[in-house]
Amino acid sequence: MCLRTFASLSLTLLLASGLCAAEPSAATTTSWPSFRQNLSLTGVATSTLPETLELLWQVELGDQIVATAAIVGDYVYVPCLSGDLVCLKRATGETVWTYKSVEKVEKNSFAPGFKSSPTVTADAVYLGDEDGLFHAIDRKTGKSKWTFSTGGEIYSSAAIVDHRILFGSYDNSLYCLNMSDGQPLWTFPTEGYVHCAPAIAEKYTFIAGCDEHLRAINIETGEQKSDMPLATYLIASPSVVGNVLYVGTYASEIVAIDWMTMTEVWRYSTGGGEFPFHSSAAVTDKFLVVGSRDKSIHAVHRDTGKQAWTFATRAKVDSSPAIVGDRVFVGSQDGNLYELGLKDGQLRWKHNTGKAISAGPAIGEGVLVVGNESREGKVFCFGKK
Numbered sequence: 001m002c003l004r005t006f007a008s009l010s011l012t013l014l015l016a017s018g019l020c021a022a023e024p025s026a027a028t029t030t031s032w033p034s035f036r037q038n039l040s041l042t043g044v045a046t047s048t049l050p051e052t053l054e055l056l057w058q059v060e061l062g063d064q065i066v067a068t069a070a071i072v073g074d075y076v077y078v079p080c081l082s083g084d085l086v087c088l089k090r091a092t093g094e095t096v097w098t099y100k101s102v103e104k105v106e107k108n109s110f111a112p113g114f115k116s117s118p119t120v121t122a123d124a125v126y127l128g129d130e131d132g133l134f135h136a137i138d139r140k141t142g143k144s145k146w147t148f149s150t151g152g153e154i155y156s157s158a159a160i161v162d163h164r165i166l167f168g169s170y171d172n173s174l175y176c177l178n179m180s181d182g183q184p185l186w187t188f189p190t191e192g193y194v195h196c197a198p199a200i201a202e203k204y205t206f207i208a209g210c211d212e213h214l215r216a217i218n219i220e221t222g223e224q225k226s227d228m229p230l231a232t233y234l235i236a237s238p239s240v241v242g243n244v245l246y247v248g249t250y251a252s253e254i255v256a257i258d259w260m261t262m263t264e265v266w267r268y269s270t271g272g273g274e275f276p277f278h279s280s281a282a283v284t285d286k287f288l289v290v291g292s293r294d295k296s297i298h299a300v301h302r303d304t305g306k307q308a309w310t311f312a313t314r315a316k317v318d319s320s321p322a323i324v325g326d327r328v329f330v331g332s333q334d335g336n337l338y339e340l341g342l343k344d345g346q347l348r349w350k351h352n353t354g355k356a357i358s359a360g361p362a363i364g365e366g367v368l369v370v371g372n373e374s375r376e377g378k379v380f381c382f383g384k385k
Contacts, residue, residue: 047364049366053383132149134158174205204225212232213229235250282328
């Protein structure tokens with residue numbers, strides 16, 4: 001048999017057996033395509049999970065994982081501090097492709113790592129690196145589509161609205177790029193680092209940054225609608241439900257703000273010292289849940305700002321919670337992934353990963369995926385066997 005015929009026959013057999021990777025599909029109602037699942041950044045999953053979670057697979061990607069993965073269709077996308085974005089098969093954890101932040105690493109240097117979470121569309125993956133380069137990557141091939149350079153580190157995960165990509169940079173700017181070619185449509189200058197992911201409501205985007213301001217900016221024009229000084233740093237990303245925006249601050253508080261009038265609705269204080277919020281809140285119709293550096297997870301009644309419950313871990317909680325139904329999932333620097341009851345904060349289940357978890361869990365397509373800060377870059381996938 002000639003080599004060409006053999007190769008053709010082999011491909012036919014692979015396709016017939018289902019071993020070849022499926023074509024990437026657009027995000028659906030059961031996907032987790034971006035940092036907090038949706039443009040409002042509420043951290044509420046639209047997928048379901050089995051009543052009892054089982055470890056489906058565990059893989060090592062080679063370096064620490066500090067950002068939330070994305071889950072779309074048959075694939076999981078995991079960013080690593082090694083400068084690798086790795087596409088894995090959701091069912092098995094097998095690597096499909098690996099994209100590197102730089103093509104070649106010079107001697108005695110490191111590739112710029114990924115600290116922002118990927119945002120996934122039908123044909124591309126978007127995220128920024130710690131050297132300030134924003135990447136658009138072809139989902140099928142793992143090859144670069146285009147890049148855009150900023151003047152500072154990019155922690156901010158991107159939001160996509162009407163073919164516009166919005167993200168912040170440590171060069172004190174919020175950027176809006178054309179989705180197809182990466183050309184800038186507008187740039188909004190702030191007075192400090194933009195660490196958070198931009199939240200979206202109606203025709204506005206919201207950023208709360210290190211310049212101690214909450215800003216509402218018109219997505220189409222890049223013009224500021226309103227500005228509210230908050231008198232403290234903001235690292236966490238805001239969540240928006242209706243006309244109210246929620247965000248944890250460096251002053252150990254959560255504030256609820258009517259973004260239409262830029263007036264305070266309520267303010268919740270953890271009390272007992274300076275423990276800033278790095279975790280972004282998950283918000284439902286009744287509750288707001290967020291991790292704190294006081295080693296606890298806090299649940300607040302959304303309408304009043306009064307405490308519903310707290311749950312103590314053994315280390316700080318920078319991981320942003322994910323909610324599915326009446327269940328809360330969140331990691332801790334103590335190495336545990338916790339499942340808590342949404343209404344009462346009672347422990348239902350936990351899994352020790354062996355190293356700190358600062359990445360938020362992603363829940364999509366019937367599974368939960370989270371990485372930890374081990375030097376091996378461990379990623380865990382839970383679901384039903």
